[in-house]
Amino acid sequence: MTVTPRRRTRRTALAGAVCALAVSATGLTGCGSDDPDAGTNGVGRLKPEQIQSRTRAAAGSAEAVHLSGTVVTSGRxxxxxxxxxxxxxxxxxxxxxxxxxxxxxxxxxxxxxxxxxxxxxxxxxxxxxxxxxxxxxxxxxxxxxxxxxxxxxxxxxxxLEGLLTLHGELATDGHHEQAGVRTVRITGDKGSGGTLDVSLEGKPYPLRLARAGGAGTLSFSDWGKDFxxxxxxxxxxxxxxxxxxxx
Known part of the structure; x- marks a missing residue:
C-alpha cells in the first residue's frame, strides 16, 4: 500500500499528539528519541555547576539517607x-x-x-x-x-555539606548508571577533584561520590526513606x- 504525503503527515501529527499527551501526563521529557535525557528529570541538560547545585539542594531537603563506602581522613x-x-x-x-x-x-x-x-x-x-x-x-x-x-x-x-562539593573546574562526563538508575556524572578538574553521579530519575539525588585525591568512595540510597x-x-x-x- 502506498502511503501518500497527506497520510504520512497525519500519522506524524498523530504521533506528535500522543507524545505530547504522554509528556504532559508524566512530566517527563522527550519521546521516541535517541536523546539520552529523554524521559529523565532533565538535569543532564544543565551546566555542571547547575547540576551540583540541584543535587546539593535535593540532598539537603531529603529527610533521610543511607550511605555506605569509605572515607579517608587524617590518613586513616x-x-x-x-x-x-x-x-x-x-x-x-x-x-x-x-x-x-x-x-x-x-x-x-x-x-x-x-x-x-x-x-x-x-x-x-x-x-x-x-x-x-x-x-x-x-x-x-x-x-x-x-x-x-x-x-x-x-x-x-x-x-553531606562536607562531601558533596567537587573541587576545581566542573565538567560533565557523560551518562552512566548506578544500581539500575540512570545518572549524569560531573567531575572536578577532570576527576582529580572528585566525581559525582546524579540521578536522572525522580529528584536529582547524588548516588555515588568518588572523593578528590582518592579520599574514599561513597554510595547513597534510600533517599527520603524514614527509619x-x-x-x-x-x-x-x-x-x-x-x-x-x-x-
Missing amino acids: TYTLDMRLKSEGGSGSVTSQGMAFRLLRIGEQLYLKADAGFWDQADGGGDTGAADKLDGKFVKVPQGDPAYRKFSGFTDKDVL AVRKPAPDETVDYGQQLPAS
Whole structure:
C-alpha cells in the first residue's frame, strides 16, 4: 500500500499528539528519541555547576539517607554503613580492623564495640573495664575527643555539606548508571577533584561520590526513606564518665 504525503503527515501529527499527551501526563521529557535525557528529570541538560547545585539542594531537603563506602581522613580509612536523618543516625564503622557502632539521638552520641576494641583503646591496661563495656552502648561525653571525631559520621547535614562539593573546574562526563538508575556524572578538574553521579530519575539525588585525591568512595540510597532511632534501654547503656579511653 502506498502511503501518500497527506497520510504520512497525519500519522506524524498523530504521533506528535500522543507524545505530547504522554509528556504532559508524566512530566517527563522527550519521546521516541535517541536523546539520552529523554524521559529523565532533565538535569543532564544543565551546566555542571547547575547540576551540583540541584543535587546539593535535593540532598539537603531529603529527610533521610543511607550511605555506605569509605572515607579517608587524617590518613586513616573508615568504612561506613550509616543511616542518617536530621534527628540522629546509626550504623557501623570499621577502621584498622576494628569495628564499632555509632548511634546518635539529638545531641547524645553512643558508641558500641566489643571488649577487644576497648582493650586496644585503653592500651591493654584494664581488661576489667573493657569487659564491662563489651557490647554496651557507651555514652560519649560531648567534651571527649571521640565525640568531635565521630559525631560528624552521624550528622546528615554536616556530613553531606562536607562531601558533596567537587573541587576545581566542573565538567560533565557523560551518562552512566548506578544500581539500575540512570545518572549524569560531573567531575572536578577532570576527576582529580572528585566525581559525582546524579540521578536522572525522580529528584536529582547524588548516588555515588568518588572523593578528590582518592579520599574514599561513597554510595547513597534510600533517599527520603524514614527509619526509627531508638534510645538504648538502661541495661544496654554504660556511662563511662567524663572521658573515654583514648582511641
